[in-house]
Structures are given as C-alpha cells and as structure tokens.
Amino acid sequence: MKKLLGSNRASRKKAGETYGERLPAGQHTVDHWPVLTYGQTPSVSHEDWKFSIRGLVEREFTLDFEAFLAAGSVAVHADFHCVTTFSVMDNDWGGVPVQAILEEARSLPEATAVMVHCYGGYTTNLLLDDLDRPENLFALRRNGEPLAREHGGPVRLIVPHLYAWKSAKWVNGLQFLSADRPGFWEVNGYHMRGDPFNEERFS
Ligand SMILES: Nc1nc2c(c(=O)[nH]1)N[C@H]1C(S)=C(S)[C@@H](COP(=O)(O)O)O[C@H]1N2
Numbered sequence: 001m002k003k004l005l006g007s008n009r010a011s012r013k014k015a016g017e018t019y020g021e022r023l024p025a026g027q028h029t030v031d032h033w034p035v036l037t038y039g040q041t042p043s044v045s046h047e048d049w050k051f052s053i054r055g056l057v058e059r060e061f062t063l064d065f066e067a068f069l070a071a072g073s074v075a076v077h078a079d080f081h082c083v084t085t086f087s088v089m090d091n092d093w094g095g096v097p098v099q100a101i102l103e104e105a106r107s108l109p110e111a112t113a114v115m116v117h118c119y120g121g122y123t124t125n126l127l128l129d130d131l132d133r134p135e136n137l138f139a140l141r142r143n144g145e146p147l148a149r150e151h152g153g154p155v156r157l158i159v160p161h162l163y164a165w166k167s168a169k170w171v172n173g174l175q176f177l178s179a180d181r182p183g184f185w186e187v188n189g190y191h192m193r194g195d196p197f198n199e200e201r202f203s
C-alpha cells in the first residue's frame with residue numbers, strides 16, 4: 001500500500017502548535033466530524049454497488065465492488081475543509097487511489113473535465129488535472145474505521161486540496177467531458193473549482 005501526505009499542506013501537529021498556514025483563511029477547526037448531506041442518505045450494499053466510467057473514454061465500462069478494490073490501495077493523511085467554515089484536521093484516509101481508476105478509465109485526449117456521479121443524484125465537477133493527483137482517493141476508511149453511511153460509505157471521493165463539497169459521498173461513477181460543467185452545488189452558486197487556500201467559495 002502506498003502512503004502519502006495530502007498536498008493540502010497537512011502534516012501532524014505537535015503538542016502546543018497551532019495549525020498555522022495549514023488552516024485556510026476563514027476556517028476554524030472542529031474536533032467532531034459533522035455530517036453535511038443535501039437530501040437523503042442512500043443505502044447501498046457491497047453486492048449492489050457499481051461504479052461506471054463513461055463519456056470521453058476509449059470504452060465505457062462498469063466495475064463491481066471487488067473489481068474496484070482490486071485497482072489498488074493507498075493511505076493518505078489530509079485535512080478536510082468545508083466551505084461552511086469548519087475544518088476537520090489530520091484525517092487518515094484509506095481506499096483506492098483515484099489515479100489507479102483513471103489509468104483503467106483510459107480517457108480520450110479531449111477529456112479535460114469530469115463530472116462525479118453519486119447514488120442519490122448528487123454531482124460535482126472537477127478539472128481532470130484536479131482529479132488526477134496522487135493524494136486523491138476513493139475512501140473506504142477514515143482513521144482505521146469503515147466509512148459510516150452518513151459520511152459516504154461504502155465509498156466516497158476525497159480531494160484534499162479543494163473544499164469538501166468536491167469530496168462526493170456514495171460515488172458511483174465518473175463521466176469524462178470536453179469542457180467543465182457545473183455540478184449540483186456549482187449550479188447553485190458554489191465556485192467551479194473551490195480552492196480553500198484562495199477562498200474560492202462562491203462564484
Ligand atoms: N453525495 C453527496 N456528497 C456530498 C454531499 C452531499 O450532499 N451529497 N455534501 C458535500 C459537502 S457540502 C460536504 S462539506 C461534505 C461533507 O462530508 P461529511 O458529511 O462526511 O462531513 O460532503 C460533500 N459530499
């Protein structure tokens with residue numbers, strides 16, 4: 001298993017230290033991980049779970065849970081910044097590297113953006129360059145525990161360098177696009193990219 005530090009400047013804090021530049025402007029830290037979901041919490045068993053690759057790819061296909069897990073395994077230490085201003089620091093995520101799934105996906109050269117799809121209908125958009133980073137993962141565990149259903153279990157996306165609305169819960173597919181298109185919150189006024197260190201909150 002690969003071990004990585006999230007490139008959102010995460011590193012472990014020593015006693016008495018403040019988070020300094022690890023905490024983006026306008027954010028405050030919380031000790032307990034809140035649940036922020038728009039709408040219902042989907043319930044998907046491992047048996048029924050499917051992940052589809054579609055759009056601008058050589059060949060569209062669907063992975064079941066077992067095939068998805070077989071793509072690889074990674075551990076990432078990273079902070080989690082919600083646009084509503086809370087930050088959950090020092091998370092130990094475990095799961096499947098996004099880059100392993102992207103390698104299997106074989107997107108076409110004209111693909112520059114991706115729509116992330118979820119059980120329940122939530123979507124969020126990312127530039128392919130923002131998705132194709134070694135610290136991004138499809139998380140199945142946090143701090144050694146399986147992800148609770150309300151936090152996106154069985155599988156959620158984690159993109160440490162962007163605000164947490166890009167970290168889609170209950171993911172079930174990637175759609176490769178030739179141009180960036182707004183997802184659910186982006187249609188509703190959130191920033192297209194959402195870099196917390198540039199305070200890209202709303203557009
Ligand atoms: N499918 C789905 N993913 C989602 C959301 C959602 O409503 N549905 N909310 C987003 C937002 S705004 C945030 S801040 C984080 C919150 O994750 P958490 O509930 O695990 O803290 O999930 C993101 N991913």
Ligand SMILES: [Mo]
Pocket residue numbers: 036082083084164165
């Ligand atoms: Mo959020």
